[in-house]
Amino acid sequence: MTTAISTEAPTGCRPGAFGNATHLICRACGATGPLGPFYACVECFGPLEVGYEFPAVTRAEIEAGPKSIWRYAPLLPVPADIATFRSTDPGFTRLVDARNLADDLGLRQLWVKDDSGNPTHSFKDRVVAVALSAARELGLKVLACPSTGNLANAVAAAAARAGIRSVVLVPENLERQKILASAVYDTTLIAIEGTYDDVNKLASEIAGEEEGWAFVNVNVRPYYAEGSKTLAYEIAEQLGWRIPDQIVIPVASGSQLTKIDKGLQELIKLGLVEEKPYKIFGAQATGCSPIAQAYRAGHDVVRPVKPDTIAKSLAIGNPADGPYVLDTVRRTGGVITDVDDETVVANIQRLARTEGIFAETAGGVTVGVTAKLIADSALDPDAETVVINSGDGLKTLDAVADKVGPKTTIPPRYEAFEDFWKDVRP
Amino acid sequence: MTTAISTEAPTGCRPGAFGNATHLICRACGATGPLGPFYACVECFGPLEVGYEFPAVTRAEIEAGPKSIWRYAPLLPVPADIATFRSTDPGFTRLVDARNLADDLGLRQLWVKDDSGNPTHSFKDRVVAVALSAARELGLKVLACPSTGNLANAVAAAAARAGIRSVVLVPENLERQKILASAVYDTTLIAIEGTYDDVNKLASEIAGEEEGWAFVNVNVRPYYAEGSKTLAYEIAEQLGWRIPDQIVIPVASGSQLTKIDKGLQELIKLGLVEEKPYKIFGAQATGCSPIAQAYRAGHDVVRPVKPDTIAKSLAIGNPADGPYVLDTVRRTGGVITDVDDETVVANIQRLARTEGIFAETAGGVTVGVTAKLIADSALDPDAETVVINSGDGLKTLDAVADKVGPKTTIPPRYEAFEDFWKDVRP
Known part of the structure; x- marks a missing residue:
């Protein structure tokens, strides 16, 4: 080639x-x-x-665009008329000024990029929207993916909206709520008797055999992955066209992390933001932390692991972008590390309690790793920091089910309330 | 007074x-x-x-504001510096050009205002944000509500973000997922041994006895209700400062419907949109349709009912705004009617299949009623129509649990896939 x-x-x-x-x-x-x-x-x-x-692109041109990732169409592998096609129009999610969480963590200035606001409530809507465009332009007729949940939701919804056929492959033992939230879009949902790795392998076989299929994360992956750059663009634009000092990013395949770096570099080259140093940090769950392990060992290659963590959306044991994550983290002066499942749950609760944001397990990983990086003095508490929340707590309710609930159960009488309240009133 | x-x-x-x-x-x-x-x-x-x-307000001033309901701060009972306070900053959700659903229903032009994109995925974030501001300005120290789900989520999240105490009262038999998605914010969640009506009555008693409490939908209700006007403002702005011909709105207490009408009237008076006739339609579930029944009977008052429907977020048997809903619907030339639970589920699926939007049961009610109004020739298929989706399917998964699922379960081998696919390929 x-x-x-x-x-x-x-x-x-x-x-x-x-x-x-x-x-x-x-x-x-x-x-x-x-x-x-x-x-x-x-x-x-x-x-x-x-x-x-790239041609010259101005801030004003972008700001005049649609309130979705399509405002950045000139920086993506999509046609100029992309906004006229039926898509879920993801992106332009909130960048939350997280002053309560900053105080709790001991940070001076912290922002949460809250991607649970996307149409199917995870960042996967971004990448799928770009993959769908590539599939359409290449004349592919079926949008497909192997998935453990968020990606299946995003593919099924995007295909429904675009009016094209979709096929999603999931492990048969997937949580019922993730199956329902894909199947409702009338996708061809196929349950596979096996692990996610088995599902993934079968998807590659089908991609090789069937003509006209776009497996978003297999044969149109180069386009798909570009969708994650929009997280970088939005963060910079929402900060007033500025790059933050530190970004903490959840890592599964590692694609999101490397593409955020790519997006920031593009903004600098295009003169849309001022050049400045920034550090990129990676967050994994200890039960699936192959890249963090390689980082600690000083290796350039990543040894696959068998995942065992509640953070299922990050549970990729053999991450495709492993070496590139190591390179990005080391080159920018960041770190990639991990936290255990108990810490994940505690940090889902921490983010909810302080900022009113209910994250899925991946968000608990990212906030937990942020706290750990501060304790380890790897993260500068005085530098401006952004953490990514990539998904929604409603999809991983089981993670908190044993930890939260009613403070009391009482009969419907004021005296019963009074009895309870006198002990807890501020 | x-x-x-x-x-x-x-x-x-x-x-x-x-x-x-x-x-x-x-x-x-x-x-x-x-x-x-x-x-x-x-x-x-x-x-x-x-x-x-109101002072003079221009489109340009609004368009330059934050991408949340606070862009309409001059039209709400909130201070001019509202955006500097910690809130969940709801609103400015997608107005989806629903061409697939329009084709399916036989409508010329249909838009779905998708409020599942709000921070806690329902329109309740809008009203709670305004109630929170009123509570703060009035010096009230506890944000509270009786709720069956969405409101509890919104109050708990908003209070967490604002750093004030919250108390939410729910029926003890509430679905586990709605309890978890409130409790995670560390609210004082109190389960009540009784029905929602019992919970509501207890809330009024507490509001009367305890000083310094803001029950969002009781003692600060006048402010709270104003939040729904922002749905009207956003629809008009997102249509290019234009009022649609017909709007179909889910009805529980009826507050949302009457406030959308109030919002449209304000836009006309302020010269922000051109005056034109529009019709407002109400949507109820048959199992809790006291206002639709009164409409059909030609009554001006609403006889309370005991709710029995899967659309629990609309299950208010004694709706506070009942007479005002009747007045608004009749005055604008609309209709209020209802559909049964089976139709609700079928229309959750219809909206998901056609537009990739997974609505809660209330959304199924609204789309189902829209279809019924077309069949009854009450809705003009050639007139521009907007339907409101007020909440998220992830909170009412049980509604579709028996209707959708995997199309097949197979072993992880290409031959097994091929066997299945040859019968269903397009």
């Missing part, structure tokens, strides 16, 4: 199908090739990512 | 505590009185609502 960089649309695609994207580039060996439904380098089997030739 | 209209802040409040609000007015007898923690007319015991003396 040493083809010269192409500015032509892939065969069969209309001109401008991928906006300002011009080529694919191998993240391992640097070889470049044309845009298309490719995801592995023909030279070295390395993962491909999207390259661009 | 025939006091002259006051432009003074209530005793103990700072100037401008309630923005451009100037007085309270009895909706039954029209008597006016000063702002304060009052909710019933001293003349006739009628419900009070907030009156204003």
